[in-house]
Each structure stands twice: as structure tokens, then as C-alpha cells.
Amino acid sequence: MSDSEWIDAGxxxxxxxxxxxxxxxxxxxxxxxxxxxxxxxxxxxxNHVDGRILVRRTASTSRGRKAHEPHPLARPLKxxxxxxRILGLSTxxxxxxxxxxxxxxxxxxxxxDRAREEHDCETQLLRIRDLKFRECxxxxxxxxxxxxxxxxxxxxxxxxxxxxxxxxxxxxADVILLATxxxxxxxxxxxxxxxxxxxCIQNQETIANRHLxxxxxxxxxxxxxxxxxxxxxxxxxxxxxxxxxxxPQFPYIAHSRGWSAEDMxxxxxxxxxxxxxxxxASALAQRCAQMAQLMITGTLGERALVRGGRKAHxxxxxxxxx
Numbered sequence: 001m002s003d004s005e006w007i008d009a010g011x012x013x014x015x016x017x018x019x020x021x022x023x024x025x026x027x028x029x030x031x032x033x034x035x036x037x038x039x040x041x042x043x044x045x046x047n048h049v050d051g052r053i054l055v056r057r058t059a060s061t062s063r064g065r066k067a068h069e070p071h072p073l074a075r076p077l078k079x080x081x082x083x084x085r086i087l088g089l090s091t092x093x094x095x096x097x098x099x100x101x102x103x104x105x106x107x108x109x110x111x112x113d114r115a116r117e118e119h120d121c122e123t124q125l126l127r128i129r130d131l132k133f134r135e136c137x138x139x140x141x142x143x144x145x146x147x148x149x150x151x152x153x154x155x156x157x158x159x160x161x162x163x164x165x166x167x168x169x170x171x172x173a174d175v176i177l178l179a180t181x182x183x184x185x186x187x188x189x190x191x192x193x194x195x196x197x198x199x200c201i202q203n204q205e206t207i208a209n210r211h212l213x214x215x216x217x218x219x220x221x222x223x224x225x226x227x228x229x230x231x232x233x234x235x236x237x238x239x240x241x242x243x244x245x246x247x248p249q250f251p252y253i254a255h256s257r258g259w260s261a262e263d264m265x266x267x268x269x270x271x272x273x274x275x276x277x278x279x280x281a282s283a284l285a286q287r288c289a290q291m292a293q294l295m296i297t298g299t300l301g302e303r304a305l306v307r308g309g310r311k312a313h314x315x316x317x318x319x320x321x322x
Contacts, residue, residue, distance in 0.1 A: 006054040015039065028057070073150040073166050077212065079174070079296070084289045087173035088112045088125040089165070091180045091191035096129075103223040103255065103271040108179035110278045111221070111285035118282075121175075121289055126168060128190045133162035136196035144207055151200040162197050170201065174292040175217045176245065177285060178236065182224025182256065187232050195239055202243045213244035215295040219288040220252035221281060225267050229254040246295060248287035253280045 007025045015021065015034040023030050032041045088111070092102040108125070115121040134157065140147035148155065154163050169176055180187040204210040218240040222232050233252045241247070255277055257267050271277055 005057055007057060008054065009041070012039075025057075071150045071155050073154070073163060073170070075171075077171070077214065079215070083120050083122055084174045084292050084296075085122040085124070085172055086112060086115050086175040086177055086285060086289065087168045088123065089168075089176065089178045089194070090125065090127045090129075091178065091188045091194065092127075092129065093188060093190050094129050101268050101272070102181070103268055104179040104181050104221050106271060107221050107223065107253070107277060107281040108177060111177060111281040114282035115285040115289060119286060119289060121285075124168060124172070126164060128165070128194050131161040131164060133160050133165075133193075133197065135193055136199065140199060140203060144203065147200050147203045147207075149200050149204050149208075149210070149212065151197060153197070162194075165194060165198070166201075169198070169216075170212050173216065174296065175219065175285070175288040176240070177219050177221070177288060178240075179221040179223075180232065180236075182222065182226050182228055182232055185226060185228040185231065187222075187235065198239075198243065202239075205244075211244055215292065216245045217288045217292040217295065218245035218247060218251070219284050221284070222252060222254040223271065224256050227256045227258050229256055246291060248284075248291040250284075250287065253277070253284050 007023065007028070007030070009023045009030070009032045010021070015032065020031050020033040023032055030041050032039065034040075088108045090102070090105040090108055092105050094100060094102070105127070112123040112125055116123045134153050137153060139152045146152060150166060151162065154160050154166065178191070180191045183189065186192075201212050204212055218236075220233060220236050222229055222236075233254065237247065237251065255271060255274075257270070
């Protein structure tokens with residue numbers, strides 16, 4: 001066998017600690033390791049010769065992953081005919097079997113009900129706490145292209161229910177209305193867990209120059225016993241802006257009684273009884289729906305959304321995604 005059929009993977013003693021080593025030869029990436037007295041390489045054959053680890057360039061076995069049908073979420077993007085559709089996302093955490101009043105969810109429900117009853121919108125409410133889905137597991141940190149659409153986890157794990165969020169946000173909704181309480185000065189933990197898994201939507205801009213959220217509008221309902229409304233709103237506006245959403249004038253409503261108001265019972269009662277807050281939530285939904293209607297019936301031109309976001313530029317040649 002000629003030397004050209006082998007890749008030099010380094011000295012044998014470099015593998016004595018049992019750690020997996022990545023080697024790169026041209027466009028070929030291999031993971032090489034030592035287990036016991038045996039060397040192994042993914043997708044190749046290892047041989048221990050004269051104190052060096054040599055890996056044959058051609059695989060001796062084919063990949064084990066079987067061919068499969070595309071995931072349903074991977075279908076072409078096409079808005080179905082019909083009225084404006086508003087997706088409500090409630091990110092309040094709650095103990096299963098022990099329901100309690102949520103100020104942000106109450107206002108969100110009011111907004112959805114009024115939009116449906118008075119403005120003929122279709123509405124849907126997803127309580128994120130009711131969905132069983134895995135945390136983001138860092139596929140993007142291993143390789144940008146490992147963060148796929150649909151999400152790698154969704155494609156691998158049929159029980160992962162994040163697909164309901166993807167279906168609603170990407171394929172169904174014209175308006176995304178997200179409600180979150182303020183927790184320790186930031187959005188809820190469920191909100192962050194969901195948004196981390198939505199990185200696969202933003203990543204399509206960077207990797208594939210593919211705009212998944214076209215003519216989508218986002219608005220936010222933010223409530224909490226502690227103040228920090230502007231910071232929470234700023235984070236949400238930043239993220240949803242990066243994945244392609246547009247915003248109406250005054251894109252969020254909020255309520256907070258401030259740092260020293262720890263009497264949460266009074267805070268909840270205040271929201272329950274506030275006609276103004278409920279009217280404001282309804283008006284927010286109406287503004288979002290009107291904005292969505294303008295975008296659906298109008299056009300900004302074919303190239304208006306090309307490479308549109310802060311991270312939506314082309315990857316630098318030869319860079320290693322982190």
C-alpha cells in the first residue's frame with residue numbers, strides 16, 4: 001500500500017491519555033483516540049506502524065445513518081391564505097398540577113381573545129411550560145453547520161416538543177406575541193431556554209443565506225414585581241430583530257411596581273383589576289396585526305432582506321465557528 005493512502009495523525013504517545021484528538025487533512029476531519037491498546041478513528045481504519053498513527057484516507061465502511069425522509073419542518077415556506085394569525089408564547093414557569101395566576105399570561109390571553117373576537121384574527125396560545133423539550137446542547141459551538149434547520153435535536157429526537165414552537169413561529173404565525181415575567185431583572189428561564197433553541201432559525205441566515213421569518217411581526221408583554229423593563233425589552237427586541245421580525249410602533253407593554261414592592265399578592269391584584277393594562281394588551285395585538293397586514297400585502301423589493309442582520313453576513317473564509 002503506498003504512503004499516499006495514509007494520513008499521519010501524530011505520535012503514538014500523544015494519545016496515551018485516552019483523549020480524542022481531532023486531525024485535519026485538507027477537507028478531511030477525523031477524530032482519533034486510544035481505548036485500551038487499540039487506536040480508533042471515526043469513518044476510517046487505524047493502524048499502529050513504527051510509532052506513528054496512520055489513518056487510511058478512504059473509509060472501509062459506509063456511514064451507518066440510513067436515508068430518511070426530510071423532516072416536516074423542512075418543507076418550503078409558504079403562507080397559507082386567510083386572516084392574520086397571532087401566536088402567543090407564554091414563558092411563565094409553573095409547578096405542574098398547581099396552577100396559579102400569571103400576570104403576563106393573563107394580559108396575553110386578553111390580547112389573543114380580543115384579536116380573535118373583534119378583529120377576526122386566528123390565534124393560538126403555546127404555554128412553553130407545557131412542552132417537554134431539551135435544552136440547547138451546543139451543536140453550534142462544535143460546528144456552525146451542525147446547528148441545522150430544523151434543529152439537530154428536533155431531527156434526532158421525535159419526543160422533543162420544540163417542534164411546536166418552530167411550526168408556529170416559522171410556518172404558521174404572522175404575529176409572534178411573547179409574554180414573560182421579570183425574574184431577577186431578566187426574562188424568565190423558560191424564555192431563555194426557548195430562545196437558545198431558536199438559534200437554528202438565526203443560524204440559517206449566516207450559513208445558508210436563508211430567511212425563514214419573512215413578513216413576521218413581534219410584540220412583547222413584560223410584567224414583574226421587580227423593575228428592569230427596558231433591559232428585558234431590549235434583549236427581546238435584539239434577538240427577534242436578528243431573526244428577521246419587524247415591530248409595530250410601541251412594540252411592547254409592561255408593568256412593574258418596582259424594586260421594593262415584594263408584596264406579590266398586591267401586584268397580582270393590581271394587574272387583575274387594571275382595565276388600562278388589559279386594554280393596552282389588546283391594543284398591542286391590534287398594532288402587531290395591522291403591521292403584519294401591511295407587510296403581507298405590500299413589498300419592500302426582492303433584495304430588501306438580503307443579509308439583513310448583525311450576524312447575517314457571510315462567514316469569513318477559513319474561520320472556525322465558536
